[in-house]
Amino acid sequence: MVRAYSELLQQEFGDQLGPIADEIIQHTVEGAKRMDNLLRDLRTYMQVSATDQQPVEEIDAGETLKETLLNLQPVISESGASISVATLPRVRIHKFQLEQVFQNLIGNAIRYRNSAPPHIQIAATLHDKSWLFSVQDNGVGVDPEFKEQIFGVFKRLHSNFECPGTGMGLAICQRIVERAGGRIWVESEPGKGSTFYFTIPS
DSSP states (O other): OHHHHHHHHHHHHTTTSOHHHHHHHHHHHHHHHHHHHHHHHHHHHHHHHHOOSOOSSOEEHHHHHHHHHHHTHHHHHHHTOEEEEOOOOEEOSOHHHHHHHHHHHHHHHHHTOOSSOOEEEEEEEEETTEEEEEEEOOSSOOOGGGTTGGGSTTOOSSOTTTSOOOSOHHHHHHHHHHHTTOOEEEEEOTTSOEEEEEEEEO
């Protein structure tokens, strides 16, 4: 409601109250949008945490990824990102949860890009009785000392001005993967991109 009325105030009186009022209204709108996004991510985190029922059927990870890429098409087009996908397996996990993992990892790869257009490679191999998925990018990378910290709730390495976000995306990914019986981690070097790995038992 705060967001809706702030935007209405901005539309109706945006140029009539002076520059200081315009700036205050803009801060109110932006703050309400951030809170809206934060509440959505918190709800997703709680939904993931509350899902105790184990999936009874395997899903096609490749088809799930295709649907995720359709959802991300606006930001993919805007950023000029190219995405290569290897053949992905069938896995036992809730479909909406795998979509969430793909969406967060690919979305981050696009968001935390450098001057070059994002190039993202997605693959999976069978390794030690688990499917090992990888999402590799050519973005800004992660300093090794923050490799564990970035999976914490509300943990962000960049300001909201530099890269908008709530700090919940990777925490949601970790919660989903661990509840599916796997684990998630990152290998990265600042300025040379990142590869996020996660496993799902075969």
